[in-house]
Amino acid sequence: MAKDRERKRPNVLVTGTPGTGKTTTATALADATQLRHVGIGDLVKDKGLHDGWDDELECHVINEDLVCDELEDAMEQGGNIVDYHGCDFFPERWFDLVVVLQTENSILYDRLSKRGYTGSKLSNNVECEIFQVLLEEAKESYPQDIVLALKSDTVDDIDRNVASLTEWVRQWHPTS
Numbered sequence: 001m002a003k004d005r006e007r008k009r010p011n012v013l014v015t016g017t018p019g020t021g022k023t024t025t026a027t028a029l030a031d032a033t034q035l036r037h038v039g040i041g042d043l044v045k046d047k048g049l050h051d052g053w054d055d056e057l058e059c060h061v062i063n064e065d066l067v068c069d070e071l072e073d074a075m076e077q078g079g080n081i082v083d084y085h086g087c088d089f090f091p092e093r094w095f096d097l098v099v100v101l102q103t104e105n106s107i108l109y110d111r112l113s114k115r116g117y118t119g120s121k122l123s124n125n126v127e128c129e130i131f132q133v134l135l136e137e138a139k140e141s142y143p144q145d146i147v148l149a150l151k152s153d154t155v156d157d158i159d160r161n162v163a164s165l166t167e168w169v170r171q172w173h174p175t176s
Ligand code: ADP
Pocket: 016, 017, 018, 019, 020, 021, 022, 023, 024, 025, 111, 152, 153, 154, 155, 156, 157, 158
């Protein structure tokens, strides 16, 4: 599909298993670049873009069509950092860069435990990371050359990732 060359600033998707640091990274990147941070989880909650609560998965059942409708205009304008633990339902044309954050399993386990995850919610998410589910999903959903996997084990990793992504945003050009 042809890329949308009309936006003046890029759209970046930050994805990865819960706990890999998407919100921390996206917030810092938004601060550094003045791009807008769009946390899909909060958007879904605030605007009610869901079909109720999933008791088993302990999360809202996101309505993907409503989310895409809600974001279409902003994405067409450009300048968004979208933050979500899924990536296969957004239009491919929306993004100029798809960042997949990855965290070593034991580190992720500790982070999610600290967040209060237990039982199958904890093990499902760690398995999701072990099997690189989000990286595969990103590679299947977007051109390989815009998918970038970044290690997010330490605070230094975050600093490095934000610095290099900030540089990428600064150098991005509509016709590049
Ligand atoms: P996500 O949005 O992917 O679920 P968060 O950004 O909310 O992840 O991070 C989850 C927790 O892990 C937070 O307490 C955050 O400070 C910590 N964290 C995330 N990434 C890192 C990292 N690379 N190094 C150290 N701590 C991290």
